[in-house]
Amino acid sequence: MVTDRLPHTLRSDALDNRERILDAARALFSTDGLDVPMREVARRAGVGPATLYRHFPTKQMLIAEAFADQLHACRAIVDEGCADPDPWRGLCLVIERICELHARDRGFTEAFLSTYPEVKDVAAGREYTVKAVAELAQRAKEAGHLRSDFVLDDLILILMANKGIHATSTASQVKASRRFAGLAIQAFEACPQHAPLPPAARLASAAPDST
Amino acid sequence: MVTDRLPHTLRSDALDNRERILDAARALFSTDGLDVPMREVARRAGVGPATLYRHFPTKQMLIAEAFADQLHACRAIVDEGCADPDPWRGLCLVIERICELHARDRGFTEAFLSTYPEVKDVAAGREYTVKAVAELAQRAKEAGHLRSDFVLDDLILILMANKGIHATSTASQVKASRRFAGLAIQAFEACPQHAPLPPAARLASAAPDST
DNA sequence: ACCTAAACGGACGGAGGCGTCCGTTATCGT
C-alpha cells in the first residue's frame, strides 16, 4: 500500500488564492446569480482557470463553500425566531429576515431553492431550517396568530416568490422584498374575515435523492 | 425610382411553415421560457434555421408574434375585470386570472415583465393593461375593499413574485399559483387589524426608452 | 407542361463556455 502524502497544509500562496477565489465567487454570485461562468470568477479573483478548478473541481463545491456563512446566517435567524417567546413574532421575524437575506444575495436564493442541481451542503442546511420553522409555525398556529390553513409549503411558496422579485439596485431590491414580506405576513395572519384559500400545491421542497 | 414588387401574399408553403414555427415557438417558450435556442424552435417546427430567420429576423419579433394572443387574453381579462360592477371583485378576478395565465406560460411571464431586452409590442400591451388596472384599483380602493396603502407597484411585485414560483408540472404550477394569488388578494384586502406596510419600492414597471 | 422566382435548408465561420494538460514560477524545508 501507498503511504499517502497528502499535505493537509496548503502553501501560503495557495491559501491566499483560495480566499480570493471565494471572495470573487461570493461577490459575483450575490449580484449576478449562479450562472456566472467559472472563468469570470477566476478572472475576478486574478487567477487562471486551472487554479480555480484545482481548488474547486466542480461548481457545486464552490457554491457550497461560498455560501457557508450565508447558511449560518440563515440558521441563526431561524434559531433566533424559534427562541422568541411569542411564536408569531418569531415567525414574522424569520420571514422578514430571510426575505431580506435572499434579496441581498441572488445567488444564495438560487442555491437555497436549489434551482441548481443539488448542492448537498446547502440542501442539508435547508432541511434543518425547514424543520425548525415547521415547529415554530405549529406553535404560532396554536397560539391563534397564524391562520389555521397555513401549510409549510406556503413558506416555500413565499421564498420562491421572493426570488422572482428583481430590481435594478440592491437597495430597491431589499425595499421591494421588505414590502413583499410585509404583505406575506399579513396574508398569513389569522383573520376572521379571510375566505378559505385554494388548496396548497406540493412543492419540491426537500426531494430526497437516492443517495 | 424602383416600383417595389413586394409580394404581400406569401406562398402557401411559406405560410404553412410560418404557422408551424409559431406553434413550435409557443410550445417551447411556454414550457421552457424564452431562453430556448432559435435552432430548437426551428428543429421542432421541422424547418431549417435559415427559414426561421427569414420569417423572424430577430428573436424579439418571434416572441412578439408568438405572444400576440396571450396579450389579447391578458387584455380581455383586464377588460372583463374593469367591466365588473364590483371593482374589488373585478380586481380579484384580474389577479387570479393573470397569475394563472402566467403560471401556464413561463415564456409569457418573462416577455411581459420584459426580463428580455424590450419586446416592443409586448411592452405596449403591458402599458395598456397597467393603466386599466390602475383605474380599477382606484375604484376598489374608494369602495373600501382594497387597502388604502396599496400602490400599483404592489401588483407588479405580485406578478414578479408569481414568476418566481416554479413547479415540476404545469398542473402543480397552476395550483401553486392559484394559492399564491389567494394569499396576495387577502393581503390586499382592506382589514382593520392590518399594520401599516413597509414603504413600496419603485420597480422598473414601464421605464420609457429614450426612443 | 413549363419556366420563373419565391422559398427552402444544409453547411459555414465566428464567438464564447467548458474542463484539462503541461511548461513555468514561487514556496519552504534544509
Add this chain to the structure above:
DNA sequence: ACGATAACGGACGCCTCCGTCCGTTTAGGT
C-alpha cells in the same frame, strides 16, 4: 542559498449557439 515540489496560469480541443450564404427544390401563373 538552494533544490525539490506544490502551485500557478496560458493554451488547447471540444462543444453549443449564433446568424448568413448559396445551391437546390417547389409553388403557381401561363
